[in-house]
Amino acid sequence: DNLREGAEQKVVFITGRVHPGETPSSFVCQGIIDFLVSQHPIARVLREYLVFKIAPMLNPDGVYLGNYRCSLMGFDLNRHWLDPSPWAHPTLHGVKQLIVQMYNDPKTSLEFYIDIHAHSTMMNGFMYGNIFEDEERFQRQAIFPKLLCQNAEDFSYSSTSFNRDAVKAGTGRRFLGGLLDHTSYCYTLEVSFYSYIVSGTTAAVPYTEEAYMKLGRNVARTFLDYYRLNSMVEKVAIPMPRLRNKEMEVQRRKEKSPSYKHPLLRGPASNYPNSKGDKKNSVNHKDPSTPF
Numbered sequence: 001d002n003l004r005e006g007a008e009q010k011v012v013f014i015t016g017r018v019h020p021g022e023t024p025s026s027f028v029c030q031g032i033i034d035f036l037v038s039q040h041p042i043a044r045v046l047r048e049y050l051v052f053k054i055a056p057m058l059n060p061d062g063v064y065l066g067n068y069r070c071s072l073m074g075f076d077l078n079r080h081w082l083d084p085s086p087w088a089h090p091t092l093h094g095v096k097q098l099i100v101q102m103y104n105d106p107k108t109s110l111e112f113y114i115d116i117h118a119h120s121t122m123m124n125g126f127m128y129g130n131i132f133e134d135e136e137r138f139q140r141q142a143i144f145p146k147l148l149c150q151n152a153e154d155f156s157y158s159s160t161s162f163n164r165d166a167v168k169a170g171t172g173r174r175f176l177g178g179l180l181d182h183t184s185y186c187y188t189l190e191v192s193f194y195s196y197i198v199s200g201t202t203a204a205v206p207y208t209e210e211a212y213m214k215l216g217r218n219v220a221r222t223f224l225d226y227y228r229l230n231s232m233v234e235k236v237a238i239p240m241p242r243l244r245n246k247e248m249e250v251q252r253r254k255e256k257s258p259s260y261k262h263p264l265l266r267g268p269a270s271n272y273p274n275s276k277g278d279k280k281n282s283v284n285h286k287d288p289s290t291p292f
């Protein structure tokens, strides 16, 4: 429905592999894509409400050459978002043009931008976000990573941080966080190159390709939790995620839930007509509540 002409599109924009050596980024991105195109009931609901734009590989020439960080021409593309050149940074230039075009289109609301990376020294999955003067915006920005932490045992909210270091200027997250308005949230999603520790335990669990893809699936499903929390998705008969085991309970207690006192609407809720509720309720699902 959200693809029909004239409909307002709520867009989630995801990019990956701007740093060619960060192969886990591609597995996470693959997990997101596989989930979104699947027949999983949550994926079906997400497709009904949101438009996902995914550029899975921002640095294809660097990947082809086996570079660790740079493009063919030796640029760290994640420092050139401010003024990408069409010949020196063509992928950035193209993606940025598309994002600016969507930003200027009144029928399009760019709600999330997530750039996926891999981290060579930290463990777990975690996020970087931006710092805003507006305290409420700052708080709201923390909601998505907190929800993701509840869904993914390898994702750490305590490692998630918000910054405005000079060294990160020119990154996709920082640049787009400045360009887009207060209804958009921009994150860098980092995942460890090697392992994660489930909160409440001490043993490091080595990441596998499957575990990276699982994180991707959990990122995707977290959008439903987010939009349901914000009353954007109504009458969807999918229960909130249940705790799977003791570790999750410990994790939940340790990494305190965000305060949802102001679940602000990001636009008129009427974009989602209630008349469709019946259809959504009829979605057949066995147990979609279990996080991956």
Ligand SMILES: [Zn+2]
Binding pocket: 019, 022, 117, 118
């Ligand atoms: Zn990176």
